[in-house]
Every structure is written in structure tokens, then in C-alpha cells.
Amino acid sequence: MNVSIVPALKVLRPAALVAFAAFIGVVVGYWANAAFFPGTSPKQPIEFSHRIHAGDNEVPCMYCHTEARRSISAGVPSVSKCVGCHAEVATERPQIRKLMKYWNNKEPIPWIKVHDLPDFVHFTHKRHVLAGIECQTCHGPVETMDRIHVTSRALDGSSQLDTPWKMGLCLNCHKEHEVENGTDCWTCHK
């Protein structure tokens, strides 16, 4: 008995073509999202520029992020802290006017979080700051960024923009500096 699959293929070909087109579409859509909308540098409610503050004017990081040296979280400055300078400085710029609008309404500014570790990671700023680690080691060259990007490190120690942190990066550094209990699971996952 002769059996041929050719007639069956003939019927299936249009359907296979459609499926193939859809698959190509999925890949393209996925890639387009990843390439053009990485979400690693969200637009903030006020276009605050770290380049102007930390770079051009050399404001120390911990002038605003005061809690970094004594708390687990670095802290975001209160609106009153911004106003402390900007009541006098650059008052006519459109972004500063936005700031004053929040201040006059006594509303907080809903900043979007850029650097975020999963909830099961217990990271504390205090220990790292007190150990003398530069903020830029993890956060990248913040003083050059107008808008903050998620940044991590390449193996050679250079900053990698728009790449989220992975556990291996923590461990590399802990091993390199021979941190006591630095590779113990419970040091971070507790």
C-alpha cells in the first residue's frame, strides 16, 4: 500500500505558514519590548538630575540619602529637604516649579523605585557604607546620569547599564573581599 503525506502537507501548509508568522511576531514583539522599553530607567514625576546635583555641583550622596550610613535603607529626602535649597536656588526652572507645587499642596513626590532587590534578600546599606564601599560600586556612575538607570557590574568590575543585579555579583564581591560569612546563605536570606 502506498501512503503519501504530500496531500496532508498541502492542506496543512497555509496553517503552518500562519503559525510561523505568529511565532516570528512573538519574537519580534518580545525583542522590541526588551530593547526599547527595558523599564530599567523609569520616567520620574519630576525630572530630577543626579548629574546636576552629584556631578556638576558635587553634592555628597549622603547629604540627601542621610540614612544610608545608619539604616538598612538609604532613605529618600523629604520634600522639605529639597525645598530647603530650592526656595532660593533655580526657582524659575519648570521642574522646580513642579517641586514647589508638591510642597505647597503638602503632598509627597511619588518617586518610582529604580534599584530594587527581591523581598527575600536582606540587604543593608549601613554595613556596606560603613565598610567603605563607594555608592557607585553598586549604583553605577550616578553622577553622570540625568535619569537613573538600573546598573550592575560586569566581571571586570565595570558598570553595566540596564542590567539587573544577580546574586553572583554579590557573591563575587563578598569572595573578593573575603567577607566573614559572606557566602553563607543566611547572611542575606533571613
Place this chain on the structure above:
Amino acid sequence: MPNIGRREFLKLVGAGSIGVGAGFKLRESIKHPQEYLIPHVMAPEDFSTGIATWYNTVCSMCSAGCGISVRTLEGRAKKIEGNPSHPVNQGRLCALGQSGLQVLYNPDRIIGPLLQTGKRGSMSFAQITWEEGLSKVADRLDVLRTANRGNRVCLLSQGVGGQLAQLFELFMDQLGSERLLHYDFDHPHTLYAANQRFFGEERLPYYDLKNTRYLLSFGADYLGSWISPVHHSLGFGYSRQGRPDVRGRFVQIEPRMSLSGAAADEWIAARPGTEGLLALGLAHHIVAAGHYQGRDRDDWTEALRAYTTNQVAEQTGVSAATITRLADTFVHTEPSLAIGGGVAGNHSNGVDTLVAVNALNYLVGNLGKQGGLLFNPEPAGQVSHPRQASFRTMLELAEDARQGNIEVLILNGTNPVFSLPLAAGFREALAKIPVIVSLSSFMDETTALADIILPSHTYLESWGDDFPEPGVGFVTGAVSQPVVSPLYNTRATGDILLGLAQQLGLSDAIPWNSMKECIEDGWRQIYERGDPETREESFASFWRAVLKAGVWGEKSRREFAFTLKKGVINSIGVPAPVFSGSSDEYPFVLHPYVSNTLHDGRAANLPWLQELPDPMTSVVYGSWVELNPVTAGQLGLTEGDLVDIESPHGRIRAPVYVYPAIMPDVVAMPIGQGHSEYGRYAKNRGANPIEILGPQMEQQTGGLASSATRVKILATGRRVELVKTGGKSRDLGRGIVQTTNGGPSSGAKGHSAKLNSIPIVVVTT
């Protein structure tokens, strides 16, 4: 390249575009979700993000007055611990105190003033503003006050002390009303009365459990629920293990083994209501055997004539040998201490029983001695006891209400509809009161019947102060400060009263603008009583120091030369207990006990405590009735059988728990469940044994004789599964309890016996 028709082309383009959309969405869905960093508008002074701030304040979950430290983060209370500086609890805290967070964050809190719009009890409440609520109440009060009928206002509060109690006094005085009552179900009226009669002062003494070597506890569950359990637990721990060469011994005398009974070296069950007889039996033996050599020896011999060992043995069911052994050990172990309360005080002869216990301490010289009973100095501020309403007073209040003599009832935190027996008819009496105002934070059974609800802050949000009862042997007090900003549209109880006073134009007599001012005023007097040489420079620095430490105290102990009046000796004697219900029809004595977890029911709305296993039975989330295995066997009942517990005054239903450590003719039930309101966690769960109690009173104080009701047990034929964490209490041949007979090396010949099927080895010596 195949030929593609127009149709095929459109199909491919369509599929491709849908694919692009799907791919885009797929990538979007696996992205890290967007989170916000919301800063403060103004940075607060007292906290930093991520750093805990601890505030010292006072626990208000029961009346003991422990000091607590509350951990707050970003302005939210996160954890409650004991305050190490506070002399009552010294850094420790019970489960009830730890659960205070769930009072604060309880989803069933009343979050703003409410007005009953439908029929009373219909639960159709409408939200109103504070101004409306306060003026509605104030108008009503004003009419009564100007008509000189202020006495038709009643303020019924939970037990409160300090400046709030003082404010209540002032407020009611200005209204011209004497009807100011505090009501707590477990207030030890009999203990106060017994001390008044024996020592001549109506105050709780300091029981030095810590330094005693031999403790006889007559019915007082001092580790679980009696007056100041955390402090007593500290003393117990020290007495057992704190001294290298001494191990304190404890004997617990009660019809049902409580937590304290389980921790005791010896548990003795005397017939219900005969604990006082037993104490007098011991006293008789002490005097008769010549152990007491005081000048009033003849008076004692005369007073105790009727309480010979054999007679007492017969009446109490405790053997004569045990009585003499207990008495001899009590005399010969120094220091020793006898305490009484709880179930022993909750009988018709409660005061006489506790006087008999005091007599024991007197006869062996335990008074004013370390390791014995020390006298407390006058507290530095107001305490609740003088205003505490006995059951008799509550009955009078209900009767007054029925007669139409009460027009406004203001309730603060107390829940008499739940914590009074149905026989008191309190719910029906409430119906006769035209206006009921509740200041409760929760919709409890009594608040549900209110017309206007002006909800109070919880204790973690308000200012207050406290002078602990029982004291700790020296003068002490503590200020309770808010640890978080108020969560809802509620006000502090004191501020509500001050608001009313302002509207009534009483600002001359009640000058404070806020409760904080009122408390500072009270503490200014405490500051001024200090020695000007050594005290803080100014009141402001004193106030800051007290807030920081969470407690204040004076070092001096009180020397008290105690002399006993002759009349007291002559009055000693314990009549037979009277029970509600005849023993023929109602064969069992109901023993309702204050729950170690839910207390008197006030904590039933806290899920942490609902799911905390009862320490003796390990049951969670429900009620049960404890039956002796013999009784259960006779009635043909096993664990989980639903039974009706019927007294002459009502009937409730609960599953059986077979409990070996209870007298065969006693059945026990925990208090706390059986709420019909009080939030989602408490509502419609278990049964409330208070409901069916007879209106039997302690003769002298009028306190409710809550252990003096007889019941019968009726099987329903239905079964439920008791939810508990413990497994089987029996070995069941599984070899869990391994035993060995003395062995040849010891040289003793042992023989084995079986007790409740647990094999034990008796080694003859």
C-alpha cells in the same frame, strides 16, 4: 516562493501582528513590578526610615499594669515586649500583652462616631461627626444637670486607674451623679474584703513568691490568670531555680488542675467551696500541736475548736494525714507563704475562706517578712478598686434601670451583657434606659445596644497613667504614652469626656484642654512629693525621664507593725458553701475559669490568642467542657461528644474534653468564647459559661460566686472533632513511656503499677 493570494497575505499579516502584541505583553508581564518610594513632606524628628524607635508605655490588656516597650518602624507599631525597668514584669510579658498589636490593627475596630438609626440592637448605624455626636450627648446631659437630675446619669467603665479615674470622678461629681462604677468580671472583691477584715486595710498585699520556700496556694491560679500573673511567674521561676541550694516547693489546692496546679509539686483537690475549711484545719493543727506560741494562743484555740483534723478531713475530702503533713511542712519550712483567691474566693463563703488563709500566714509568722506577705504602701495615684462594682451593685443598677431611674448610661470598655449571668437580666434592664452611649473601640455585645458610639483610641494611641495593683512592695507608677498616631477617627476616652465637659460649660472645675495636660498635672504632684535635694531640676526634665524609662518609683519599703484585733480572731470560721441548684437534680458543680488566653472574653477578638492552644488541653478556637474520665465513663461520653450543660438558669452546648485532673463531681469550662458580637474572630464561636451561672453571691461583698452553680450534663448524641494540637494523652501500648524497675544495682525491689494506663514503677524503700 509560493504564490500567496490576497486572503493568505492578510491571514499572515494578522497572525504576525497578534504575535507581536503577544510577545510584547509576555516581556511586560515578567518585568519587575513598579514600586514607589514615597518620601515624607516634612521629616519627622523621632524616627528614621529603617531604624526602630522603642517607646515605653503601659499594657492595658488586664489590670496588672505591666510596663511594655513597643518597637515602632516608620511610625507603625511592630512588636510589643516587656519593659525591663518596670518592677511588675521586669522585661517579661504574657501572650495577652504581646497580642496588643492586634487590638490596634484589628479589622473590626469602630473607626468613627456612629449613631443608631433603627431600632436599638438592629445594628443599623450611621456615621456622624464628632461634633454631632458630642453635642447630642452633651445636650442630653445638660438638660438633666440643669434640672438637678444629674444622678440619672450612670458612667460604667472597665477598671481604670490614675488620672482617667480622677477625671471620671470630677466629671460625675460636676453632673451631680454618684453612679460611677467600674466593672471587671474577675475583680477580686473577696480578696480586698478579706484583707480589710484581717489587716484593716482594703489593699492587696505583696506576696513574695520569689523568696518563699513553701507556697500553699488555695485556688489562686497565680501563674495563669490571678491578679498579676507575669510578676508571679517571675517569682515562681526564681523560687524554683534562682537559688543554687534551695528549690521552692508549691502546693496547689483546687478542684480542677490549672496551669499553676500543673507546675506545683503537689496538687490537692478539696471539695468545691471547702478550701477555707482546709485552711482552718491546718490552722487548728498548727495551734493544737503547739507550733504557735503567740500571746493570743488561747483565743485561737477557742476560735478553731470546731475545725479538728478529722472533721475537716471528712468535710473537705482531704485525708487527715495530708492535712497534718501540709501543716507541719508549712510551719517548719521558713519562709513559707499561703495565698488564696481565684476559685476559692468565688464561693458564697469567699471572704471567710480568704480570711482563713490570712490566718495561716499570721500563725506561722509570715507577715511583713521576706518570702512571706509584705504590706504595700499607699499608691501614689488613684486605683480602680474603690469604684469596682460587685455583682450585687450591678443587680441594683439593673433594678434602677428597670425602675426608670437611669436616663443616660455611658459605657467605657466594659461589656456587662457578656460578663454578667443571664439571670441578672442586664440586657432587659438596658432596654429601659433611654440613651446609651458607648465609648468602646469595638462592637461588643453591650456596645451593639448603644444609641450613640463615640469610639475611643486603643491604649497604644492614647495618654494615660497607671499605679499597679497589686503593688510591688514600694510606691511605683507609670505613664502610658501614645506609640503611634491614631489610625482612625477616634479620640482618647479622656478627651471625649473633656469635650463633653467643655460643651457643658464645666471648664472651671475641669480645666484641662487635653488628656495629656490632665496627666501632666497629676504627675506634677508626684514630682513635688519627691525630695527637693535629689529630685530632677524641673518638672519638664522629670516628665521626660519618666516617659523615657516608662516607669517611676520610690525606693523606700514600708515598715508595718501589724497587730491583730481580738475581734478578728473570734470572727474566724468558714460556713458551708451554698450552691445554686439542688444536688439531686444538678449533680455537678460548674467551675468556670478565666482563660489563660482569652482572659474574661476581652481577647476573643484577637486571632493570635484564638489560635494559641490552651496550656492544659491544647484546644484552639472554641469551647469545651472538662469531665473526669470516671464521670465521662459513667455518662458514656468520650472526647468530642456534644453535651448540653444545664443549670437552673440556662443551658449551653459544648464538646466534652476528658480531663484526668478534675474532681469527678466537678465540670470545668473556660470563660472567653460564646460572643454574639465583638468582631469576626469572636462572633458565634463556642459557648459562654457565665450565661448560665446562678445569681449566687458571696455573702459579704456581694461579688458573684461564680464557682457556686450546679449543673447537669445532657448528651445530645452529636459529635464534633475538637481542634487541638495535642495528640493522645495515653500510651496505648506504644511504649512511649519507657520504664525500668529499680534494677539490681540499686538493691531495691520494685513492683510496677498502672495509673491511668501509664505504667509507673513504685520502688519500696
